[in-house]
Amino acid sequence: MTENVDQGAHDERIKQTSKLRDWLIRPELGAACGTILVFVFFLMIARDTGMFAPDGIRNWMIVAAQFAIIATGACLLMIAGEFDLSIGSMIGFSGIVIAILSVQVGLPMWLAIIGAFVVAMAIGAFNGFLVIRTGLPSFIVTLASLYILRGLTIWLSILTTNRTIISGVGQAGEGDWLGIAFGGVAFQGLFQWFADVGILATYATGTRAGQPLVAGVPMMIIWAIVLIVFAHLLLTRTRFGNWIYAAGGNAQAARYAGVPVNRVKILMFMFTAFCATVFAAAQVMEFGSAAADRGMLKELEAIICVVIGGALLTGGYGSVVGAAMGALIFGIVQQGLYFAGAESSLFRVFLGVILLMGVILNTYIRQIITGEK
Amino acid sequence: MSEPIIELRGIEKHFGPVIALAGVSLGVHPGECHCLLGDNGAGKSTFIKVMSGVHQPTKGEIRFEGAPMRFGDPREAIAAGISTVYQDLAMIPLMSVARNFFMGNEPQKRVMGIPFFDHDHANRVTMQEMARLGIRLRGPDQAVGTLSGGERQTVAIARAAYFGAKVLILDEPTSALGVRQTSNVLATIDAVRKRGVAVVFITHNVRHAHAVGDRFTVLNRGKTLGTASRGEITPEQLQDMMAGGEELAELEGSLGGTV
Structure with missing residues (x-):
């Protein structure tokens, strides 16, 4: 430990730090750089492929929104000091x-x-309750949930319909208000107007002639934006947000200061499940069917988004905006590789590489924050 | 002297077959710094956990402000005005000083009916209180991890006093600190006592205790060996009582009186 000898009025041992350095230790830094980088990259190699045409943008925005929805839940939970590996199974189960x-x-x-x-x-x-009561790492408890939920999903599906895909959800949800809230599109009038004044291309022939190529903003994207804004405000601007940081930073110290740590953690497990179900509902309404194998590996992708976004795996530090940018990077790259005609397996290579870079950068940032560097 | 604000009589605490406390009594007056001394394993930690509501005593009585009291958990004790500053668990390093200072007591302001964390108020008060303690911050959003151990203890003590603690329990606040940091913490303890807060100062360092203590209680093997006021007892006598006397005297002889 270094002794801070001089604690008087003029402390020459505190170095004045530049604004640049202050900005460098923001958790979103890595994700912001990454976002700009992938944008520039795909603007260069895939500009003529329609990736940045309105329907191309819609495609990768939907993918990014899917990542963002589950990353938002995973982000708050990770800052509160816990993991949920059952997010993917929960998506299949809820569907x-x-x-x-x-x-x-x-x-x-x-x-x-x-x-x-x-x-x-x-x-x-229940996941949260088990973690709190047993004191086991949430990693193990939710790994169990991952298998239990996936198994139950397949079993329930086969038990009721004899197959693992249940179709006909589209017809069942026809015109239902909540169904539209998950599977519909928003701002249809606006997009029709865009088409009428010629900003947006329209279908030239067929039954939809005259209608815009992009009918509106898919609800998946609206949900992602709503969840990101809500979670960001909750984390940074409320008392509860301070409790989330405290619970993840050091649960025992937080308890001694009077923070209801158990309640915070259980609520964050519930919020993660909520986000997974938003994902599931939007997906089911969009496809018109549910499948027992949906959401596989989504838990890990959510965690990667969160880590790229600057959150520490050990909890207590992170950013919802960063996680959202991590999700955006994923959306652009996954669809961009497709548009660029690259081998889709390269996406996984990219995932691994960017995860590694993110974690290394985060470790360095933490050392700066806690004054080790 | 006035009535004790908190008084513990004949406190016993058993953990299964282990008797951690076998009848400890202690009273603390407002504005007094009461030092609780004892070697490792004497029962100091168990005793303060009884005082702060973490443990419930097996036997014995706690009187707070003249009335019998039984705390179910630490929150109840905090609400009543008994704050505890733990050595390693005072602050959360990754959080800013302002967020730490108001942890569990977040100020709120309503915007369109929604209660938001009042960052302006929190930042202003934090900078003001830190300036008063002589801790210079780059800004209220500086992480606690960048503060020294002594500064963290100082901030934690100031925080408890700011939020109206009537009884302040300090768990070995100086044991991991350097000389300069220790004096800063001791000065803060003195300042808090002068504001009328009853301070319980747990330590095994007789010199630190003697610097600020008004009264001294020595614990040994789960029992109170006695309480003495300042002036009635020398640091050497305290040291002997803590270690159980003779053996240490022999040791000390062989080490040339340096312990």
């Missing part, structure tokens, strides 16, 4: 629950969706 309740049981779509949210958040709360 199947929506399909069974609406198609098989015949409930109205809105009730089926709310039902899935209730069940998922109850499971999230």
Whole structure:
């Protein structure tokens, strides 16, 4: 430990730091650089491929939004000091629950969706409760949930329909208000106007002639934006946000200061389950079907987004905006490689490389924050 | 002297077959610094955990402001005005000084009916309190990790006093510190005591205790060996009581009186 000898009024041992350095230690730095980098890169190699045409943009924005929705939940949970490896299984599970309740049981779509949210958040709360009560690492507890939920999803699906894909959700949800809130598109009027004044290309022939190529903003993207803004404000601008940082920074110190750490952690597990169900509902409404194998590996991709976004795996530090940028990077790269005609397996190579870079950068940043460097 | 603000009588605490505390009594007055001395394993930690509501005593009585009291958990004790500053768990290094200072007591302001963390107020108060303690910050958003150990203890003590602690329990605040840092922490303890806060100062360093203590209670093997006021007892006598006397005297002889 270094002794800070002079603590008087003129402390020559505190170096004045530049604004640049202050900005460098922001958690979003890496993700911001990465976002600019991939944008420039794909602007150069894939500009003529339609990637940056309106429907191309919609495509990678949807992918980015999917990543962002689950990364938002994973981000707050990781800052609160816990992991959830069951996010991917939860996506499959919630989707199947929506399909069974609406198609098989015949409930109205809105009730089926709310039902899935209730069940998922109850499971999230149970995950959190187990972690708190047993004191085991959430890594292990939710690894168990990963398998239990995936198994249950396949079993439930086969039990009720004899197959692992339940279709007919589209017809069951026709015109349902909550179904539209997940599977519809927003700002249709605006986009039609864009088409009418010629900003947006239209279908030239067929039944949809005259309609814009992009009908509006898919609800998946709206949900992603709403969740990012909510989580960011919650984390940085509220009392509860301070508790999230404290619970992840040092749970025991937070408890001694009167922070209800257990409640914070359990609520964050529930929020993660909520985000997974938003993902599932939007996906089910978009495809018109649910499949038991949906969401595979999504938990790891969410964690990668969060880490690229500057969060520490050990908790107590991170940024929702950073995680959202991590999700944007993924969306652009996954679709960009496709547009550029590259081998899609390269996406995984990219995932691994960027994860490694993110973690190394974060370790360095933490040392700066805590004054080790 | 006035009535003690907190008084513990005949406190016993058993963990299964282990008797950690076998009848400890202690009273602290407002504005007094009461030092609790004892060697490792004497029961100091268990005793302060009983005082701060972490443990419930197996036997014995706690009186707070004249009335019998039983704390179910630390939050109840904090709400009543008993704050504890733990050696390693005072602050969270990755969080800013302002966020740490207001941890668990976040100020709020409403914007369109939604309660938000009042960062302006928190930052202003933090800078003001730090200036008063002589800790120079680059800004309220500087991480606690960049503060020295002594500064962290100082901030934690100031925080407890700022939020109206009537009884302040300090768990070995000086044991990991250098000389200069120790004097800073001791000066802060003195300042807090003068504001009328009852301070319980746990330490095994007799010299630190003697620098600020008004009264001294020595714990040994889960029992109080006695309480003495300042002036009634020399540091050497305290040292002997802590270690159980004779053996240490022999050791000290062989080491030339340096312990």
